[in-house]
Amino acid sequence: MRAIPNFRWKRIFTLNVDDALERAYQTASAPMQEAISVNFRDVFFDNHNKQSVQIVHLHGYAQKPEDGYVFDIKEYMQTISDNSVWAHVLGNIIRSEPFFVMGTSLEEPDITYFLADRDAASDRSDRPPSVLVEPNPDPGTDKDCGDYSLNLHKGTALEFLNHANAKVPNRPTVRDIIHDNLGDLIASGVEPSDLAIFHSDFERVPATAQQNTMGGANFALGHSATWADLQSDCDVPRGPEANRLSSLVKKARALDTRLLLGEPGAGKSTILKRIALEKTRDGFICFWRRSPGRIQLPSTINVLRTINKPSLIFVDNFADHTTEILELRRLIAGTNVVFVGAERTYRFEHVRRVLGAETIETCVIGSVGLEVAKRLITSYIDLGLSETKKGEEQALARKIVDEQIAVACCRIINKFAPIEAVIDRSITDATEKSRRCYLIVSLASHCLRDGIQYDVLSRLLKGYDVERQMDDNSPLPVTFGDVGDFEMVVPLNETISSVVLKRFAAGNRDDVPKAFVEIATAIRPYVNLSSIRAGHPSSRLASRLFDYDEIVKPILGPDEAAKFYSATQKDWAWNSRYWHQIALMKLDAASVAKSLVDKEVLCRAAAQHARHAKTIEARHQFTLTTIGKVLFGTMEILSRVPPADLEEAVNALALAADIERQKGRTSVHPYLILFEGILTASAIGAVYSHSQRQKINSLSLDAVSSFPKREDIRNKAERVRKFL
Incomplete structure (x- = not known):
């Protein structure tokens, strides 16, 4: 012992x-x-x-x-x-x-x-x-x-x-490992426990050269760029986009946010890492967010407050961390920290709603263009990974000029075949078990870009050697994500996986619903209120996997969505957010129902599911905002405003905003739902009591005061006050 x-x-x-x-x-x-x-x-x-x-x-x-x-x-x-x-x-x-x-x-x-x-x-x-x-x-x-x-x-x-x-007599201690990452910050006077947690969350971008043993070949085959890859200039320069983002970062004020947006496979992560490396060389202290869990705010705050130099926090998959960044931004006021992130274009609206547009500037990256396409082909020829002959670059580059960079690279390796043909061949050549593995990993990665835990995937695929599918020559290859302490599995090519997932969803209606249920069942043991608060990867995956509006409905459609929620009810009925999503599903069904009777039945069901969530977590802001959203939604669908529902909706959203304040933070969601709901209800004849007018007016003033730079909040609050 x-x-x-x-x-x-x-x-x-x-x-x-x-x-x-x-x-x-x-x-x-x-x-x-x-x-x-x-x-x-x-x-x-x-x-x-x-x-x-x-x-x-x-x-x-x-x-x-x-x-x-x-x-x-x-x-x-x-x-x-x-x-x-x-x-x-x-x-x-x-x-x-x-x-x-x-x-x-x-x-x-x-x-x-x-x-x-x-x-x-x-x-x-x-x-x-x-x-x-x-x-x-x-x-x-x-x-x-x-x-x-x-x-x-x-x-x-x-x-x-x-x-x-x-x-091994001289084994590295925890302090040694932390020092290797954080360097001189370890002597900053911060508590060792805070440094250990910050170390798990963030990697300090290296200023010294890292050893590159692969010569860029792994990166060229689709793996994430390492610091050594970038220091060895294995990436192809993306001049205009990278220069614009670098310029935006240079001009940023303290606590501003700079975002690189693009489609899956556009090369966002590589450009973001390239900028992080360049800014480190310029003398900034740069940290790269590497854990898929929630940012541990107390430790992060204690470390950042000790840094006297300008610092940059780089966050890939930015939308997954907007709530923590909003809170962090408030709690480190006075520090010279700028947030730089990358995200898929369709998720920017979520980021904007949470953080506000006033402190965010964006740069959008698109297709490769002719010059980048030619340099890409040349680099693959130099690495011996293309059958293209020198002198053919110009003509062949025109075939991939409009592609995202991940697709362009895939086509170069596959003799410039159309990407649909490459995918067809990959699916045909894959075994049934490897297709199932790829589908599960693709779905998980679509929900949470960090993917699925290796141990969870291994249990789902008993008897299957997942490691064999990590061979770059596998028809549908997967790989380990670059996420710190957790072993997370992701598709090797994000763009290919997005297309394959859509193809499976459209062509094989049994496999995809089954994958939804299998993932939900496999991650259930890891999800509880404590792990949700801590932001464990399985908890974050569950949150997205059950999201009706963004994930379930677009992939499964309304009918299969209902079957999915029914199949997982036994394992997930304890979770209030499970009932939030069922409420939103019923509300959506009511909005397209043909008869008034069906609309009324579905609206009542939606409201009751939202209220049932309140019996599980009575004072949770998400529960209360869902009640407000559903009740205002039923008013719009049925074109009537029951006084009791109006009272309940206003009170729920007021309480949600109050709970956020009591927790020492502010969220834009209760205010936006309230303002949009009031504008809708007013348009169909809502009548407000004196106390309701007072409460709504008070909330509109609170919103403008809490978000002084949010023009959308100010405009909506002004319109609401005019209605009242």
């Missing part, structure tokens, strides 16, 4: 119910990490701080006797059948990550249960082996190790740890 704290662990699972391991950490003179005790009945939460390690007690914990204990196989199997989240997490880890088994044998029912789910497909070539430490192995042990792809170490746990210590 005393040797374990001398090593750094990602997570520890124990079958012991005592606190001996915790005491070993407490009494160690210089433990690598601090212990966090977790019992098998605790809700899932991820550890964002590398300075600490979770010790998960699978059979119960003596310090939590009220949770009970697991003493025999019958009780353990009951725990499994009750969907114990930590048992689920362990099962996923055993399938997808390297691990050590120490101090127990393979005859333990817990161990054999999880190892039975492990197969040859679980053994990855890019990861170290998993190890069984056994002092008294027999021939059966050797066979089991072969069956479960385990390496056998003959000896006790202490002997094994001493052996590891002798092999």
Whole structure:
């Protein structure tokens, strides 16, 4: 026990119910990490701080006797059948990550249960082996190790740890790793725990040269550009767009936002990284957002406040973090920080609604154009990745001049065949299992650009070797995303995946709905109120996966959408946002219903679903804004304004705005929904009481005061006051 704290662990699972391991950490003179005790009945939460390690007690914990204990196989199997989240997490880890088994044998029912789910497909070539430490192995042990792809170490746990210590005596500490990333900031006086969390969230853009072992070939085949790729100039310069964004950043004032917009595959991430590298060379302190989870505001604020030089925060997939950035911008007022991001064009409206247009300037990137197309072809010839001959660049460049850069690169590699033909061939050449894998990954990435956790995907595709599909020569290749601590899987080519997803949705109506349900079921154990607040990737994926207006309806259509929500109700009915989306689905159905009777029935159902969400989270701003949106929507559809509904809608939105203020932040959503609703209701004859007029007027003044630079808010508030 005393040797374990001398090593750094990602997570520890124990079958012991005592606190001996915790005491070993407490009494160690210089433990690598601090212990966090977790019992098998605790809700899932991820550890964002590398300075600490979770010790998960699978059979119960003596310090939590009220949770009970697991003493025999019958009780353990009951725990499994009750969907114990930590048992689920362990099962996923055993399938997808390297691990050590120490101090127990393979005859333990817990161990054999999880190892039975492990197969040859679980053994990855890019990861170290998993190890069984056994002092008294027999021939059966050797066979089991072969069956479960385990390496056998003959000896006790202490002997094994001493052996590891002798092999690697000078192991890097958490502080060493943080220093490698953040450099001199580690001496800034910030608490070590804040630095550790900030380190998990952000990568400091390197000012020194990074080693490039691949010579740009990986990048040319579709992988994300590394800092070394860009320092070696493996990218093709995108002159006008990159120069405009760089100029916008240079002219930005403190707390402004600069955004690069474009379609999937336009090259946004590469240009954003290129600008980050250039600004670092210019003397700015630049940070690259690398975690798919929510930005941890307290730690980020404490670090940024200590920096006296101009700083740039680069955020790819910007729309996923607008709420945190709005809050961060307010809390670091007075600092010289500018936010620079990239996002798909269709999501800019969401960014604008949250942050306001006044502090945002944008740059749009489009097709490659002739000069970039010629340079692209030349670079592929130089890398030996194209069959094009020197001198043919000009003629062939005209074939790809109007393409996004990801499509242009794909066509160069495929002898300039039309992209539809490339996709047809890829789908035809892929196996059924690889098509299913690609569909799941594409759908997840469409919802959350960071993709899906590898361990979740591995569990969904039992017996399938996902690693084989990470070969660049795979017909439908996937790869690991560049997202820090999490292993997230994404399509290798974002543009191809978007087209494939649309093709599957239009042509095979069974596969896509099934993928929706499978993902929802697989990520359920990771999603709870705590992980939602922390912004765990599976929680963020769930939020988008269930989004009726932006995801479910456009891909599945209204009929399949209803089936999806019905199929997932058992697992997700606890979640208020699940009912928000059903309410919006019913409202949408009411808007296109033919008869007045159907409209009325659907409107009543929409309102009741929105109210049901309130029974789950009565004082949540999203619940209250949904009630307001649905009630004003029913008024518009039915062309009447019931006084009780008007009162409920106004009160709900007023309370939503008040809750936001109590939490120390402001959100534009309650005000916009209120103003648009009032304008609609007034147009169809709404009559307001004196108290309602006072409340609405007060809210309009609050909105203008809270968002002084928002011209759209000011205009709507003025129109509302005129109506009143």
